[in-house]
Amino acid sequence: MTLAQLNYAITVANAGSMSEAARRLFLSQPSLSAAIRDLEEETGVELFRRTNRGISLTPEGEEFIGYARQVVEQYQLIETKYVAKERIKKKFSVSMQHYTFAVKAFVEMVKQFGMDEYEFAVREARTYDVIQDVRSFKSEIGILYLNAFNEKVLTKLFREYDLEFHEILQCGIYVYMWKGHPLAGKKEIAIEELEEYPCLSFEQGSYNSFYFAEEVLSTYEYKRLIKANDRASILNLMVGLNGYTLCSGIICEELNGEDYCAVKLKSDEIMSIGYLIRKGNGISPLGQKYLEELGKFRSKALL
Numbered sequence: 001m002t003l004a005q006l007n008y009a010i011t012v013a014n015a016g017s018m019s020e021a022a023r024r025l026f027l028s029q030p031s032l033s034a035a036i037r038d039l040e041e042e043t044g045v046e047l048f049r050r051t052n053r054g055i056s057l058t059p060e061g062e063e064f065i066g067y068a069r070q071v072v073e074q075y076q077l078i079e080t081k082y083v084a085k086e087r088i089k090k091k092f093s094v095s096m097q098h099y100t101f102a103v104k105a106f107v108e109m110v111k112q113f114g115m116d117e118y119e120f121a122v123r124e125a126r127t128y129d130v131i132q133d134v135r136s137f138k139s140e141i142g143i144l145y146l147n148a149f150n151e152k153v154l155t156k157l158f159r160e161y162d163l164e165f166h167e168i169l170q171c172g173i174y175v176y177m178w179k180g181h182p183l184a185g186k187k188e189i190a191i192e193e194l195e196e197y198p199c200l201s202f203e204q205g206s207y208n209s210f211y212f213a214e215e216v217l218s219t220y221e222y223k224r225l226i227k228a229n230d231r232a233s234i235l236n237l238m239v240g241l242n243g244y245t246l247c248s249g250i251i252c253e254e255l256n257g258e259d260y261c262a263v264k265l266k267s268d269e270i271m272s273i274g275y276l277i278r279k280g281n282g283i284s285p286l287g288q289k290y291l292e293e294l295g296k297f298r299s300k301a302l303l
Helices: 003-015 018-025 029-043 059-083 100-113 127-135 151-160 231-241 285-295
Strands: 048-051 054-057 090-096 118-124 141-146 163-171 174-178 199-202 225-228 245-247 260-265 271-278
Touching: 003 018, 003 029, 003 059, 018 029, 054 059, 059 127, 090 100, 090 127, 090 285, 100 118, 100 285, 118 127, 127 141, 127 151, 127 163, 127 271, 141 151, 141 285, 151 163, 163 285, 174 231, 199 231, 199 245, 225 231, 271 285
Parallel strands: 090 118, 090 141, 199 225
Antiparallel strands: 048 054, 141 271, 163 271, 174 245, 174 260
């Protein structure tokens, strides 16, 4: 197995076709196809599924490409630093469900490390994408929640993908709304009281199973439900339609402003919010600092 073969496989995966990959690599298509077949024979893994419609990664191929990218990127870092003598930036990325406090922890981490020597990435993503980002090394850490409903399904997926979940905090369930909402002044809200107001939920794309929902009580039959794919739209719908969403109750006014509040939902449900990493992988100094900042929100978690 050579770096060239790894680069060929990565290029084919990115291009989605052998002919386009051959064009990008300045190779003939037969030569590229032969190199990929040699790699598959050597590893004993079918990396790509060939059909009349084109080429796509197999599940085993997705995992292989994740490792291949890591190897090639590390080689490029070494080559840049020790051969080209260029100063390069270290990289750190995290993927998360839509938690403002997780973004706040990221902000504090960036402030302490600075951006002169580091290149950062933060991805607010769908649940399945958070998992895939960590699995494929796109992000070092993923932030999501487990509860009694989704734990068995997601934990099984974590095992299959060789991932580990570590709890950061536990919290109760809160109704998140703008302060002008008719129910905003209550100390506690029953789910039945919310019936006439639209429940706002993050859209999960192809992986729209209840188990991947970012909000608890995902199987509840809401009379009015609106799906959105970003936090800004959710906040606008709260104000425009008196909508609400269910959340951890941990609010960061520094980022979302002072126009929103969280009111306890009458429910015994508990969320366990934690971080996801590759099994057996160490956590970088930036990752450790990020988790340290996240840990500061334990005292703000509401039960």
